Amino acid sequence: xxxxxxxxxxxxxxxxxxxxxxxxxxxxxxxxxxxxxxxxxxxxxxxxxxxxxxxxxxxxxxxxxxxxxxxxxxxxxxxxxxxxxxxxxxxxxxxxxxxxxxxxxxxxxxxxxxxxxxxxxxxxxxxxxxxxxxxxxxxxxxxxxxxxxxxxxxxxxxxxxxxxxxxxxxxxxxxxxxxxxxxxxxxxxxxxxxxxxxxxxxxxxxxxxxxxxxxxxxxxxxxxxxxxxxxxxxxxxxxxxxxxxxxxxxxxxxxxxxxxxxxxxxxxxxxxxxxxxxxxxxxxxxxxxxxxxxxxxxxxxxxxxxxxxxxxxxxxxxxxxxxxxxxxxxxxxxxxxxxxxxxxxxxxxxxxxxxxxxxxxxxxxxxxxxxxxxxxxxxxxxxxxxxxxxxxxxxxxxxxxxxxxxxxxxxxxxxxxxxxxxxxxxxxxxxxxxxxxxxxxxxxxxxxxxxxxxxxxxxxxxxxxxxxxxxxxxxxxxxxxxxxxxxxxxxxxxxxxxx
Numbered sequence: 001x002x003x004x005x006x007x008x009x010x011x012x013x014x015x016x017x018x019x020x021x022x023x024x025x026x027x028x029x030x031x032x033x034x035x036x037x038x039x040x041x042x043x044x045x046x047x048x049x050x051x052x053x054x055x056x057x058x059x060x061x062x063x064x065x066x067x068x069x070x071x072x073x074x075x076x077x078x079x080x081x082x083x084x085x086x087x088x089x090x091x092x093x094x095x096x097x098x099x100x101x102x103x104x105x106x107x108x109x110x111x112x113x114x115x116x117x118x119x120x121x122x123x124x125x126x127x128x129x130x131x132x133x134x135x136x137x138x139x140x141x142x143x144x145x146x147x148x149x150x151x152x153x154x155x156x157x158x159x160x161x162x163x164x165x166x167x168x169x170x171x172x173x174x175x176x177x178x179x180x181x182x183x184x185x186x187x188x189x190x191x192x193x194x195x196x197x198x199x200x201x202x203x204x205x206x207x208x209x210x211x212x213x214x215x216x217x218x219x220x221x222x223x224x225x226x227x228x229x230x231x232x233x234x235x236x237x238x239x240x241x242x243x244x245x246x247x248x249x250x251x252x253x254x255x256x257x258x259x260x261x262x263x264x265x266x267x268x269x270x271x272x273x274x275x276x277x278x279x280x281x282x283x284x285x286x287x288x289x290x291x292x293x294x295x296x297x298x299x300x301x302x303x304x305x306x307x308x309x310x311x312x313x314x315x316x317x318x319x320x321x322x323x324x325x326x327x328x329x330x331x332x333x334x335x336x337x338x339x340x341x342x343x344x345x346x347x348x349x350x351x352x353x354x355x356x357x358x359x360x361x362x363x364x365x366x367x368x369x370x371x372x373x374x375x376x377x378x379x380x381x382x383x384x385x386x387x388x389x390x391x392x393x394x395x396x397x398x399x400x401x402x403x404x405x406x407x408x409x410x411x412x413x414x415x416x417x418x419x420x421x422x423x424x425x426x427x428x429x430x431x432x433x434x435x436x437x438x439x440x441x442x443x444x445x446x447x448x449x450x451x452x453x454x455x456x457x458x459x460x461x462x463x464x465x466x467x468x469x470x471x472x473x474x475x476x477x478x479x480x481x482x483x484x485x486x487x488x489x490x491x492x493x494x495x496x497x498x499x
Contacts, residue, residue, distance in 0.1 A: 125177035125185075130245045130498045132169040136160045141473075141488015150477035150486040155258075155438060155447070156251025158194065160490065168192040169494070170244060172211070181221070186232075188212035210309060211264060224278070226296070228269045231308075234260045235269060235299035235322035236344045238372040239385055239410075242292040248414055248426055248457055250469055250492055254434040254449040255408025256385050259346070259368050261440030262308035265318065269301025280326045284338060288424075289376050298323050305348040305366070307440060313351040314363045320346035324372070338376050345369040352392050352401060352444040355480075364392035365403050366439060377416040377426070384411045392444040393437025394480040401444050406436020408449070425458030441478045448476040448485060455492075465496040 136159050138152055143162040145151045154160045159167040171191040178184045193209035214230030233241055237256040240263045244252075257263070273281075273296045285291055298321075304310075305318030324342030348366040351359040370387030386409030393404040410432035417425050434449040455469030471490040476482075 121177070121179045125175060127173065127175055128499060129171075129173040130496055131171045132244070132494055132496045134159065134167050134169050134250070134495075135493045136164050136167070137491045138162060139470075139489040139491050142486035143488065145482075145486065148482055150475070150479075150482045150484050152473060152475060152486040152488040152490070153477050154251060154473075154475070155254060155261075155441070155478050160492075168205070169250075172245075174212075179215075182218045184216045184218075186212055186214055186216070222275075224275065225272045226270070228271065228301075231264055231266045232269065233263045233293075233295075234265055234267075234303055234318070234320055234346070235271075235295060235301060236260050236320050236346050236368070237370055237385060237387070238292050238324065238340075238342065238344075238374065239383075241295055241322075242290070245496065245498065246290040246293075248290070248428045248467075249412065249430050249453060249455070250467060250494055253385070253408070253410040253430075253432040254438075254447055255410060255432060255436075256370065256387060258391075258406075258408075258434065258436065258438050258440065258447065259370070259387060259389070260307075261438075264308040265303040265305065266312075267301055267303030267318070269299055269303075269320075271296025272298045277326060280328060280338060284326075284376060287336075287378075292324075295322075297325060305350060307350075313359050314349055316349040316363065318346055318348035318366075320344070320348075337378050340374040340376070341372070343369070343371040350392065350439050352439050353442050354401075355443050360392075360401060362401070364401065364439075364444075366391045368406075370409070377414050379416045379418075381414050381416070382412070383414065385409045389436075391437050392439050393446050394443045396480065396483070404437060404446075406434075408432070408434030408436060420458075422458045423460045425456055427456040429454050438478050443480040445478050445480040446476065447478060448474075450474045463498050465498070467494040467496070468492070 134157070136157065138160070142150070142152045151162075152160070157169060159169070169192060173189050173191065175187045176185060188211040189208050190211050191206065191208050193207045195204045195207050210231065212230075212232055214228050214232040217227045217229065219225060219227070235241060236259055239247065239252050239256050240260055251257075277297045281291060300321045301319075303318040303320065304312040305314075305316060306312050322342065322344040324340055326338045326340040329337040329339055346366075346368055349363040350366040351361075351363045354360050366389075368387050368389030368391070370385060372385040373382070375382045386407070388407045389405070390403055391406050392401050393406070394400075395402045395404075410430055412428060412430040414426055414428035417427070430453045432449060432451050432453075434447055436447065437444045438447050451471055451473040453469050453471040455467060457465055457467040459465050469490075469492045471492070473490060474485050474487045476485055
């Protein structure tokens, strides 16, 4: 195809020749050429120009060849045309065909203009995802217990139980992309959800469930500020915001995750990220660090407050805010090291599900505030979060739900080994603690969790991640009808493949 540059020489040459051969009268007024002088072949020149115009519709390679030919025989300027040799009348009359019109913009230019529009929005969508397959084994301890006594269970994985082998923890598919320069969409489903209360009480696996469905609106071209509409993550807790595909530990800690079980709700939230912060996160991301996701340094939002895929049950909204800031430590002699500090809060009222069916007619205060700190592993790092608040909790004495204080969090140490015979790997150790209610379970039972976990994650290839962990746990089961602490040791193995 050709550009406007290619059309200008041809137009110039045609105009010059038309000026010199515009009519027979003009040609007859020109004196005859001197004897023996060379006679220019104007008909041949005009025919050649017409051929070139037709060939401009051909391929780019043919256009280059034509430009080289045109450069070898440049068109005469207008001044030379006026001083052309004199032409005899019969010849002038024979060389005066109908005027050749100036070439119009050919279809190639239209096609080029179309390519500058960019891709249509549906051509910019991408489909990606990841799958996590696990093997959970209770090595020793209270795998089973009589009625009314707690068994060793976790709220992060329902397949930590006595009769369990392989299971899918997550099968995620994400469709995302830019609808325009100012709007993008994000849609995520989980194909590994379970549904209870089937016939005879048997649980069913492998149901698809909506996780995320939101649009980001960017009021400014630099996209440092965004407004997120729809079902998305509640900006509370650094670990809650981090994708499970990036987290080292297999499950989120009880202390933080009980504030926003399943991490999501429907609402509106605004995020802002200064350029300086985005530059640091971009550098860490290129380095392969496990960041907390596509969220802002500052976030403020309002949500229904009842939880993921649950119907709203009161007129209150959950108000939530988050702030986090990475500090480069080069001035302290720690070149490349980054320490990120921040905190989050939320205020809410929630109606827990109750044993007799439905939800509580009373909405309970559900307020928290938390802090976090992350020293990214280069090669050693630390990560910690803690939160305090008030929430619903079942009182076994009164047999009713009441508002009670809560607190908990975790401390994690990790390292990053960039090269080994097994590929890059991350050894880690995490201790977690929680005392408080769990609003995500029936009757908001009290949890009492202490767990020490050791593990490592290694990446044979970027598409495959393998994690092995061994934990020493003391837990109260998330059931208001069971009492006491279950203790034991857990071996857990996960394979995650990314696509």
